[in-house]
Amino acid sequence: MRSQPQEDTKLLILPTHLVDRLKAIATRQGVSLSSFAAESLEQVLRADEMDASLSEAVDAYRLSEMQRGAGMVDIPRSSLNHLIEKLYPKKGGDLKRVWGEAGHWYGEYIRAKLRPEETLGFLEKELLVAWNLDEAEVKESETDVSVRWVSFTMTEEFTELLLSYLSAVMDALGYREVERDSLRGMATLKYTTIGAQ
Amino acid sequence: MLAADEELANKVAELASRRGLTVRQTVNDILEQALRVEEAGISLKEVVEERWMLEKAQEIGFTFVPEHLLYQVVDAAYGQGGKQLSDTWRGVGGWYGKYFSAKTDKPLDAFKEAMGLLTFGASGFSLDKQKDDNLAVTCVSERFTEGFTEVFGLFIEGVLEVLGYEVSDREVSKGIIKLKLVKRR
Numbered sequence: 001m002r003s004q005p006q007e008d009t010k011l012l013i014l015p016t017h018l019v020d021r022l023k024a025i026a027t028r029q030g031v032s033l034s035s036f037a038a039e040s041l042e043q044v045l046r047a048d049e050m051d052a053s054l055s056e057a058v059d060a061y062r063l064s065e066m067q068r069g070a071g072m073v074d075i076p077r078s079s080l081n082h083l084i085e086k087l088y089p090k091k092g093g094d095l096k097r098v099w100g101e102a103g104h105w106y107g108e109y110i111r112a113k114l115r116p117e118e119t120l121g122f123l124e125k126e127l128l129v130a131w132n133l134d135e136a137e138v139k140e141s142e143t144d145v146s147v148r149w150v151s152f153t154m155t156e157e158f159t160e161l162l163l164s165y166l167s168a169v170m171d172a173l174g175y176r177e178v179e180r181d182s183l184r185g186m187a188t189l190k191y192t193t194i195g196a197q
Numbered sequence: 198m199l200a201a202d203e204e205l206a207n208k209v210a211e212l213a214s215r216r217g218l219t220v221r222q223t224v225n226d227i228l229e230q231a232l233r234v235e236e237a238g239i240s241l242k243e244v245v246e247e248r249w250m251l252e253k254a255q256e257i258g259f260t261f262v263p264e265h266l267l268y269q270v271v272d273a274a275y276g277q278g279g280k281q282l283s284d285t286w287r288g289v290g291g292w293y294g295k296y297f298s299a300k301t302d303k304p305l306d307a308f309k310e311a312m313g314l315l316t317f318g319a320s321g322f323s324l325d326k327q328k329d330d331n332l333a334v335t336c337v338s339e340r341f342t343e344g345f346t347e348v349f350g351l352f353i354e355g356v357l358e359v360l361g362y363e364v365s366d367r368e369v370s371k372g373i374i375k376l377k378l379v380k381r382r
Binding site: 009012022039040043054056057058070072078084086090094098 | 200205207208227234241245247248249250251255262265267274278281285286289314
């Protein structure tokens with residue numbers, strides 16, 4: 001005997017060509033097809049409420065996985081700004097060096113983790129999301145790579161350190177900095193492939 | 198046929214209308230995308246949760262930084278003069294306490310949520326409500342340096358003081374923060 005839908009439910013038609021795949025995943029997860037489908041609909045609606053498509057959410061997930069794998073932590077920018085402002089006058093050189101080292105390590109890490117054609121696109125998202133910048137653009141042409149970023153709240157010292165970090169990341173990815181134009185919270189950089197004329 | 202909760206079905210219908218598609222096309226599209234994610238071995242729920250967490254972190258002014266770099270910077274600054282640094286971290290905590298109070302009527306829950314972002318799974322954090330509205334807070338990480346443990350403890354205190362609590366017992370040593378707080382009357 002088939003049970004009748006309750007009054008507070010509605011019937012949605014599932015496309016037949018997806019039913020076998022849905023059943024396979026639902027079985028693997030030990031849930032009913034209905035539960036799996038309803039959960040999927042709910043999650044996609046939740047992403048939609050954040051104005052995000054599922055592919056954007058997947059990108060964000062992969063970015064977080066990479067950050068976590070690379071030993072990144074999330075902290076209030078204001079605390080970090082204060083630390084940097086406090087140390088920079090006496091230890092600016094040391095700070096630039098350790099940020100450069102951290103950038104080089106991170107560049108090697110993403111080079112090992114991603115396909116070469118993915119690294120620059122990933123770096124653009126990482127600048128925007130992980131470093132909480134207001135704008136970030138990484139553009140590759142036949143001969144060079146240009147990077148531009150803007151943050152309306154970044155201090156001058158933080159800007160300098162992020163530049164050291166980024167250039168070290170790019171160095172690890174095989175690019176040498178050839179142009180730099182920067183102001184507080186803003187930078188335009190150009191890189192060429194190491195070994196290129 | 199999928200028997201869906203009426204509210205869920207209505208939301209799908211609204212989405213379909215916004216996208217200028219039929220409900221059937223929309224369900225088809227959503228499930229196709231969901232299957233692609235799950236078939237790639239990723240949990241759709243985790244994906245959406247992570248996206249939400251990143252959005253929250255950006256919204257409240259967080260930034261990612263390599264963990265070891267953070268500890269190096271904190272320790273160096275702490276060595277140069279702990280008092281001023283301590284005041285700053287407590288002050289930043291106070292700012293977040295005010296922010297959570299203004300933003301939500303459940304600021305303690307919002308703080309717990311934010312700690313999930315801050316610690317990013319790297320440490321154990323718990324905040325338990327006890328008798329008479331008192332609180333017990335524990336944050337443990339083998340990776341925290343002595344200086345970072347100290348300032349991070351002050352950050353937590355700063356948040357909770359603004360939320361109406363006073364520290365009644367404090368145990369902070371490298372990698373371990375244990376606080377007991379009483380509700381101010």
